[in-house]
Amino acid sequence: MKKLTRRTFITTATFATGFALAVQPISAKVITTDSKGLIAGMVKVPVKDGEIPAYRAMPSTGENFPIVLVIQEIFGVHEHIQDVCRRFAKLGYSAIAPQLFIRQGDVLRLSNIDEIRKVVAKVPDEQVLSDLDATVNWVIKSAKGNANRLGITGFCWGGRITWLYAAHNPKVKAGVAWYGRLVGDKTNLTPNHPVDIASNLKVPVLGLYGGKDTGIPLETVEQMRQALNKNNKSEIIVYPNAPHAFFADYRPSYRQKEAKLGWQRLQAWFKQHGV
Template sequence: MAETILFDEPSDVLGERPLSRRGFIAGLLSAGFALAVRPVTAQTVIHTDSVGLVSGAVAIPTKDGVLPAYRSAPQGPGKHPVVLVVHEIFGVHEHIKDITRRLAKLGYFAVAPELYFRQGDVSKLESIEAIRAQVVSKVSDAQVLADLDAAVDWAGKNGGDLERLGITGFCWGGRIVWLYGAHQPKLKAGVAWYGRLDGERTELTPKFPIDVASELKAPVLGLYGGQDQGIPLETVERMRAALKCAGGTSEIHVYPDAPHAFYADYRPSYRKEPAEDGWRRLQDWFRRHGV
């Protein structure tokens, strides 16, 4: 079995590793929030503590290096259902880490891999345009899906129950949820938050969710905002039609007055009621489908 490196917060009961390695892996994850989203809207930031949890940076072996990730799970013995958390365009910063802790409080083994660490550190870039041009444009879907597979394998060897595997993702990660639903046969369910459904196909991004609606191996719940300027309702309706044509049990729910990123409690786009309703729907969706 491949060596697992664990660098956890004080609530972790597992063994420590040398400080130099701790600093190396933890340093590959964003501290706080990405520059591109600062200043943060402090009055709406939700903070979930690590009491009763094992939470912190971990290193996941892959075929071509070590994948940094943030993991949160309930303390104590026993296996827990696994939920992959796919970050926004801003990488694994504090909001994404907090989401893993929210899931862990519900009893899940949640892991959020830094899916474009090979291409660069987006946390230091000051605009979304720079992030797209300098980093994300170089990331292939094939790399992302392989890294998620590595995270699943790692979770199964470190306390996760792969018989109950789910995935959720936000914005950039929402698109990935749909693609992973068509890729991973072990998956039980996915929840995609305002992920792009269609767009320009390239060598690195050859397919979009609308292309794989008939290939989904697990039901996906899509949560979208009716006022999202980047994902027109016409595109959402085309995805709905594609899902209906394909059969299955995937669904899309639209919040008519919500903008893009309505779950991002650290940004002005946050909308409390849709965010809380979406979180309830996520929990229900996972329960219904065996996660």
Template structure:
């Protein structure tokens, strides 16, 4: 069942990048049904598969601020709503099965969850089996301004198709965790956000002019950061720096560190998954949203 059966589809068709590239080809080709190649082999014994019965799910086109076509996966409860909206920002692997499943998990909690393909202009990470190639050929070329604009487009879509513009939230994982901090600074209309093990510090560049540590003191949106004490890519010193900067502001943001967890501890399809910490982090996410007025059922 899909949501978009109106003139928006015609508008999207006019944005397709080449003749003969159909709307269906674009949408199906950009968001895969399975897991990204670079994440193989999948840990089938722990990978979660949330059923879609009782939900409205699908892949629909957004129109980015630069008038480019951006596919997005969404999941929400059946019914008219309006439902609180959660933006979901993916890891470097794109909107593959795991991110889609996160959307369905949120939908089962009463949310309209939407995950746009934030890499669509630069390439398709789901089809690349080499992590370093994904980082070099796609991720390194994605401007933060483009990402923020596409998330704005996702908000517009969700809030005109059953989502509640006054109850807006966000979460993101790894690369998407950093994006969550950035979007919380960009859009003060967010009620709350949860960033999972997102990078906090780094050298500024033309594409990435600000890092979360640069934005922390002036945040107004309450962000919950979930980090692993044994994360080899995010030093605990960076996490402590971020905690100190957040205390200087008035957003009410917090950071929780799980001492025995490494990076990607929520990724249930990978060897890095830690069930206890993942479940505790998810509970904290739901509590954080509820504390900040999600208005769920």
């Protein structure tokens, strides 16, 4: 495992102030949430082999905030993911998005999607789950987080991780997975996929998927539905006309109607399950 150094953190944290190079040009529909009334910015999260950078946003006053882990797309913790954290903070959450690829490479600096995929393909699930455990601990100790009100949400790559972390950590009250891959080949780095943990899942997860997602066939969505334990309160919703990444307001794939509906469902889901 690559040793993380203070210099690695500083260079990454300094750069993580805009959109990733690979997501240019930015759509005119991009949503920008200000930090008024918030404490927001880059932080250092202690992990097993050093520190990883993360972006966190929380209300500037108060304490004992419900926690939301915000899990990145393959493009990293760029401005869109940071903005999502600020949206949660405006709702009263202590939200945090750790940079989960940093040992394997800094995807924020890469402009080629194929290069990004090569970096992401090297990231072990075990490392990710361990880093998220460490991130939760940091939020509880350093960002006034309430350990009893923990939620998670993630997009694309992060949608898959949302399912897996909900199975990994029973302290999670609820999760919302946005168009995360559900099936795949088992490898040493990715020993399980959401469909493999579905029958034993205890945490209620809401899956939000697009009917026109060319990367996640609807048959795999139905396969996941069938695999879920009937006693589990998880649900999967498909927006028939939505493509992949329909929540990503900085990209051409953005669909305002479905994104708004999904965001409303997320808030209701978290409230329903005590996050």
